[in-house]
Amino acid sequence: MNYDPLIALISIVFGILVIVFEGLLRYIVGIFFILLGIWFIMEWLRKRETTTPTQMQPPREQPAPPQAPVEQMPPEQK
Secondary structure, three states, X not given: OOOHHHHHHHHHHHHHHHXXXXXXXHHHHHHHHHHHHHHHXXXXXXXXXXXXXXXXXXXXXXXXXXXXXXXXXXXXXX
């Protein structure tokens, strides 16, 4: 889930509240940072869950591609 629009909306609401009620600044900033931290942790957990163990391991060495067969030349005629 993408939380970017939600964080943007919360930022706008908090900005308006700070303008209207100047004494709420420390509470609003504190709440905002708590919400932002929760959001970052949720994003990290979501990315961690979608990563499969094979994606976390280094890639295995690929076998060498097959080489073209060497053509046998007919013996030279004397």
